[in-house]
Amino acid sequence: MKLNTQNNFSSFWLGDTFKTKSLIENDVEQKPKVDYIKLASYQRAISNFVNIVTSKNIPVKFSSRGESYTDGEVVTISAKLDDKLFDSSVGLALHEGSHILLSDFGFLKRLGSTIPKTFYEATASKGLTRTETKMLIKNMLNYVEDRRIDNYVITTAPGYKGYYLSMYDKYFNNNQVGKGLKSDEMTETNLDSYMFRIINFTNTDTNLDALPGLRDIWNILDLRNISRLDSTGKAFQVAYDMSKVIINNLDNVDAQDKYNQIKKKINQELESSPIFNNDDDSGYGDFSKQRIKQAMDNYQASSNYEKLLSEVSDEAKYMGDKKFTKNINQLLQEIYNGLTDDEKSDFRKKLDRVLEKQKKFLEGKISKRKLSKKDIQQVNAISESGTEYKDVLTESRHENSLSRWNNEKSAKVVVVNKFTKTLVDSELFPNTISNWRYDWSERQRLILEGLRLGKMLGKKLQIRGEQRLLKNTRLKSGRIDKRLVAELGFNNENVFHNIEVEKYPDGFLHISLDASGSMSGKSFDNSLTCAIAIIQAVDMIPNFDVVFSLRGTTDRYSGGADLPLLLYAYDSRVDKISKVRKLFKHLHCGSTTPEGLCYEAVMNDMITTTDKMDSYFLNFSDGMPMYSNDTMYYQGDDARKHTRDMVNKMRKMGIKVLSYFINDRYYGEDNEAMNTFREMYGSDAEEIDILSIPAVARTMNNLFLEK
Numbered sequence: 050m051k052l053n054t055q056n057n058f059s060s061f062w063l064g065d066t067f068k069t070k071s072l073i074e075n076d077v078e079q080k081p082k083v084d085y086i087k088l089a090s091y092q093r094a095i096s097n098f099v100n101i102v103t104s105k106n107i108p109v110k111f112s113s114r115g116e117s118y119t120d121g122e123v124v125t126i127s128a129k130l131d132d133k134l135f136d137s138s139v140g141l142a143l144h145e146g147s148h149i150l151l152s153d154f155g156f157l158k159r160l161g162s163t164i165p166k167t168f169y170e171a172t173a174s175k176g177l178t179r180t181e182t183k184m185l186i187k188n189m190l191n192y193v194e195d196r197r198i199d200n201y202v203i204t205t206a207p208g209y210k211g212y213y214l215s216m217y218d219k220y221f222n223n224n225q226v227g228k229g230l231k232s233d234e235m236t237e238t239n240l241d242s243y244m245f246r247i248i249n250f251t252n253t254d255t256n257l258d259a260l261p262g263l264r265d266i267w268n269i270l271d272l273r274n275i276s277r278l279d280s281t282g283k284a285f286q287v288a289y290d291m292s293k294v295i296i297n298n299l300d301n302v303d304a305q306d307k308y309n310q311i312k313k314k315i316n317q318e319l320e321s322s323p324i325f326n327n328d329d330d331s332g333y334g335d336f337s338k339q340r341i342k343q344a345m346d347n348y349q350a351s352s353n354y355e356k357l358l359s360e361v362s363d364e365a366k367y368m369g370d371k372k373f374t375k376n377i378n379q380l381l382q383e384i385y386n387g388l389t390d391d392e393k394s395d396f397r398k399k400l401d402r403v404l405e406k407q408k409k410f411l412e413g414k415i416s417k418r419k420l421s422k423k424d425i426q427q428v429n430a431i432s433e434s435g436t437e438y439k440d441v442l443t444e445s446r447h448e449n450s451l452s453r454w455n456n457e458k459s460a461k462v463v464v465v466n467k468f469t470k471t472l473v474d475s476e477l478f479p480n481t482i483s484n485w486r487y488d489w490s491e492r493q494r495l496i497l498e499g500l501r502l503g504k505m506l507g508k509k510l511q512i513r514g515e516q517r518l519l520k521n522t523r524l525k526s527g528r529i530d531k532r533l534v535a536e537l538g539f540n541n542e543n544v545f546h547n548i549e550v551e552k553y554p555d556g557f558l559h560i561s562l563d564a565s566g567s568m569s570g571k572s573f574d575n576s577l578t579c580a581i582a583i584i585q586a587v588d589m590i591p592n593f594d595v596v597f598s599l600r601g602t603t604d605r606y607s608g609g610a611d612l613p614l615l616l617y618a619y620d621s622r623v624d625k626i627s628k629v630r631k632l633f634k635h636l637h638c639g640s641t642t643p644e645g646l647c648y649e650a651v652m653n654d655m656i657t658t659t660d661k662m663d664s665y666f667l668n669f670s671d672g673m674p675m676y677s678n679d680t681m682y683y684q685g686d687d688a689r690k691h692t693r694d695m696v697n698k699m700r701k702m703g704i705k706v707l708s709y710f711i712n713d714r715y716y717g718e719d720n721e722a723m724n725t726f727r728e729m730y731g732s733d734a735e736e737i738d739i740l741s742i743p744a745v746a747r748t749m750n751n752l753f754l755e756k
Contacts, residue, residue, distance in 0.1 A: 083424050085477065086438055086463060088128060089431035098139060099124055099146035102206050107146050111428060112419045121154040127417030140216030143209055145413065147198045153281035160187060163285065175299045185240060185295065189288035191411035192248050193270065197278045204276065220410050222252055229400045230254040243295045245404050248411065262298040266291045312345050315361055318377070324370040337368050430475035435466030439650035460681055462613040462650035463603055473635045481564050481601040481616050483637035492634045499578040500629065502742055503585020509746040510586050510753060556593040556663045556753065557656040563670035564601035564638040572711045573638045576669040579739040581629055583749070584619060594621045600647040601640030602676065611678040613643035615651055643683060644674035645692030652695065658703025665752055666699055668708040673725060693729045707752050708734040
């Protein structure tokens with residue numbers, strides 16, 4: 050399944066990798082499955098966008114809570130990656146990242162003291178508390194600041210405009226908002242009506258005559274010239290001027306009347322609450338009810354309904370009455386809006402929910418699908434290791450297997466680009482990486498033995514790092530040979546020489562080890578020891594690099610999906626030999642054999658032979674390709690042909706291929722298995738004692754020193 054057509058911007062970098070509707074899928078019979086690789090890929094992609102736009106290394110993380118906000122340091126993204134939400138999620142991450150780049154979070158923290166005292170006095174005459182006043186200014190500032198920073202990014206990086214438009218379509222330009230703007234709803238002269246009309250100025254259905262002073266606010270904002278605001282301080286001044294127009298047009302509210310409405314509502318809630326009317330022997334319900342009634346009497350004179358509601362809410366929480374607590378928390382909003390929840394139409398209730406989401410957007414408190422702490426650790430392990438999906442079998446499928454593969458256009462291989470201790474601890478790939486063994490000491494002994502043998506082997510291979518000098522003398526041109534200067538007196542003009550330097554090009558070796566279950570025991574141990582020896586030997590050659598990988602399957606990864614896996618365990622270009630000592634004891638075999646699939650997945654990583662580089666590929670395996678899962682059947686002639694095609698493709702790149710056949714079983718006198726093995730890997734496939742240094746040195750020298 051391709052991405053939803055709405056995602057015209059994300060699709061070019063997400064590609065067909067994201068083929069599921071959601072990366073956290075609900076299953077009726079099982080717990081939700083989390084695809085850590087896709088989540089990590091999404092996280093990396095979003096991070097790249099944020100870093101490009103902001104030119105800062107801003108962390109992008111998943112939320113471990115249901116709600117998150119931009120704190121000036123980190124961008125938090127949702128783990129819900131429905132294909133309809135890709136573009137808007139990118140836009141939201143860019144929006145939060147640009148806040149970190151451009152907004153003055155210190156100014157926002159000082160906002161309460163920045164508001165003039167005269168403004169608090171003006172709002173008090175309208176029945177607003179100090180907290181409500183601060184929230185009004187904050188909401189206006191958040192709105193102006195959003196317009197300022199979004200305009201900056203869209204004008205300086207217009208290629209990202211599509212992501213922002215998708216974000217605005219989701220939060221501000223949906224059908225529900227449009228219907229609300231064209232209706233008679235949200236036309237009372239209260240805070241919520243002004244908020245709804247103002248923060249949806251960019252909607253094409255906006256009506257500047259819906260509220261008194263709304264057109265004046267539009268002119269103060271002056272969206273067409275929003276670029277004039279180059280700081281949070283300047284955005285505050287505009288927000289403050291907009292807020293003054295709102296306050297001037299609000300109806301005067303009788304604070305005592307508001308208090309009386311609240312008192313009536315509290316009494317209704319008390320009488321209907323089963324917890325506060327529980328006639329048990331403890332008497333706690335009746336005692337708590339009396340405390341609330343006493344609080345209502347205490348604040349009667351001051352009409353301080355805000356403190357009253359706070360005390361009532363605390364008492365309800367203490368008694369464990371969640372419904373009562375929720376109703377009390379909603380009460381303040383309903384009172385100063387002039388409508389109780391019972392008086393609102395169904396459509397108005399929907400608009401209230403839309404407005405609440407928009408307010409949370411302004412505050413950066415977007416509700417996001419959260420991950421558990423364990424899931425976040427797994428995603429971080431995948432991200433740190435650079436694990437990714439690679440599509441294979443994209444160009445051709447073998448006809449006999451097509452029906453067994455469900456007509457999929459491609460198959461996936463998991464490629465782990467970096468072997469890390471974090472990945473070991475995650476236990477994500479138990480078929481190739483084990484965090485538990487009963488024979489740690491024996492495995493460590495094999496590693497040390499491999500390093501010891503490698504030093505012996507390295508001495509036999511160092512000729513690749515040497516150079517030969519050939520001096521040609523008695524030439525007619527070149528550099529003067531001092532030993533022939535005397536012959537100039539005898540009319541001998543051939544007194545010049547030159548020196549030709551003959552050396553091997555730089556070298557690159559990719560060692561690939563079969564980690565199938567049939568290799569377990571002696572075969573795998575000996576192969577790993579030999580591979581370590583070659584790694585150590587090549588490490589001693591100054592102009593040679595080596596990469597070591599394992600081929601297997603993922604097994605229990607991601608809720609039971611069994612996918613081909615290639616693990617890059619060592620890369621001399623970035624790793625030190627000490628990594629072999631520390632981590633190789635965790636390498637393990639217990640998979641099936643997706644041979645050619647793994648080769649195709651990393652074909653683009655193979656180094657092509659050039660005049661300045663010789664490239665080699667060395668394989669360790671014990672049999673034929675054999676792999677299958679619910680959607681793939683990769684065995685028999687088709688699998689062998691595909692593997693042979695991949696090996697031949699390497700040879701066309703100039704890569705010299707050598708394959709060691711690990712034979713720890715009896716195949717019969719004609720050794721049919723070896724003959725089939727040579728069909729895949731060529732006539733230079735070898736069956737040798739891989740722990741014999743002379744035998745390995747002979748084959749490696751034949752490979753390396755061939756001109």
